[in-house]
Amino acid sequence: MSPVGGDGVSGRAVVTGIGVVAPSGIGADAHWATVTARERRTGPITLFDPAGYPTRVGGEVPGFEATAWVEQRRLVQTDRWTHLGFAATRLALADAGLPERAPDPYGYAVTLASSSGGNLFGQRELQRLWGGTSRTVGAYQSIAWFYAASVGQLSIHHQFKGPCGVLVAEAAGGLDSLAHAVRTIRRGTPVVIAGATECPLSPYALACQLRSGLLSDVSDPRRAYRPFDRDAQGYVPAEGGAVFVVEELGHAVSRGARIYGEVTGWAATHDAAPTRPDAAEATHYARAMWQALERAGVDPSEVDVVFPDALGVPAHDRAEADALRSVFGDRPPPVSTQKPLTGRAHQGGSALDVATALLAFAHDTLPASAGPDDPAEGCELDFLREHRTPRHRVALVAARGFDGFNTALVVRGAAPRPRRPAEA
Structure with missing residues (x-):
């Protein structure tokens, strides 16, 4: 950059x-x-x-x-x-x-x-x-x-x-x-x-x-x-x-700083409805993703990976999968979540997803998802099963807050750091 x-x-x-x-x-x-x-x-x-x-x-x-x-x-x-x-x-x-x-x-x-x-x-x-x-x-x-x-x-x-x-x-x-x-x-x-x-x-x-x-x-x-x-x-x-x-x-x-990547787009919307365990709605969540991509000047086909909210509640997981399909069509980009490894740390968890995205570009490696083992009906997304090299160096990070908050963030990774001889 x-x-x-x-x-x-x-x-x-x-x-x-x-x-x-x-x-x-x-x-x-x-x-x-x-x-x-x-x-x-x-x-x-x-x-x-x-x-x-x-x-x-x-x-x-x-x-x-x-x-x-x-x-x-x-x-x-x-x-x-x-x-x-x-x-x-x-x-x-x-x-x-x-x-x-x-x-x-x-x-x-x-x-x-x-x-x-x-x-x-x-x-x-x-x-x-x-x-x-x-x-x-x-x-x-x-x-x-x-x-x-x-x-x-x-x-x-x-x-x-x-x-x-x-x-x-x-x-x-x-x-x-x-x-x-x-x-x-x-x-x-x-x-x-x-x-x-x-x-x-x-x-x-x-x-x-x-x-x-x-x-x-x-x-x-x-x-x-x-x-x-x-x-x-x-x-x-x-x-x-x-x-x-x-x-x-x-x-x-x-000052010659090392750069991990750039925040290029974001958007926030609201469902205007309380969060319930048995119901979820995806329209405004999808709109946040669309707007973030548009503001970043990124075509959906350029997204290397999506780090989702991944609440782990069936109705909300299906709604999130629906949102991704409405934004990306029948072939959403690879999806990867590490939350099963760490738990859900609320606002700390979405920040941690951004850290994972930026480190993925720094290491030139998209990390494999920590699940699911058996996708639920309606949740059949392209979950990363193995580590993969990014192509466009673009990640979409999405999160939902209780009682209707939706935010999506687009980050573009800088070029990976040259590997030291011991890492080669």
Whole structure:
């Protein structure tokens, strides 16, 4: 990629850093190794005792120690969800070759997605209020649970004082954050931290998710989450996600940054209807995909791979397959999902799909899908059964948020990095 215009300012937004903190591992390399090995990382929930709940399987970040990523004075003010965000952001900045403190604070912004907020922190404080003798909560209860807490804490810690914000659209929000980052760059801010992390594994959060009727109650982690499969019975909740350094193209080129790819198109629509386990509608979801492709200037035939929402609820899986067929005709592009390996991390999960897409282009390999083994009726798509080399270096990432949110994002990968002799 090269900048357009003689002044080096293009208004184009590229990704120069990827930070992953997910059940698939800590760091982009660990995530990619899990994806290509198709190694399942879901298992019994350990962050609390889920014995009294029908859902007892989840996706947790292995070996995560918050003290390695967050200074003590911020550790006590924040939730695990924010701790994951701190780690992913530090990894993304290091990957991009940028300092942790901005040399030009107003040239850096933070725009992340959120949904359930700091529920583990809130759970602990409310239990102390109602179950302890002090009948009090800590001073940070008023901010640690708040859905914008991660954005606020990251902007303070890193001194990123450009336009900051939080996107709330459940799983769709992870893609919305990247779209908002592009808008922010086009308005003159050269560097934006975007993406999302999530931690929905607490008694309160699990109870809220169970109310939807969309969670799997299968106790075997190997069979609990099977999107598009005849045995699909719901999703498995997960924590973690991915954070990106999104940068104006001219700014990235001028400092010699490695570029993973460009965000070229996006669109968001709404169903204007609540999410139900027994019914789903695909018209507005398909419209988001059409608009994203159109805005990206991409013909449907150029799409190498689709990373779908993959909810794992039969009616919603069929609706998603219908949406893809309405956009791409009878021969949709290959479809690949890694969510059965990690669980569904809400907005963090869609951000993780973007990370997978960009890493696929960096490694010149489209990863095989982690299922289905036996596609359900109406879900007979071209699921990638083996790794494949991309042709056009274009991916469509799609996500649906509870109660009607739909977002689609198009990313175009940069040329793959030359392999080192040891990798050849």
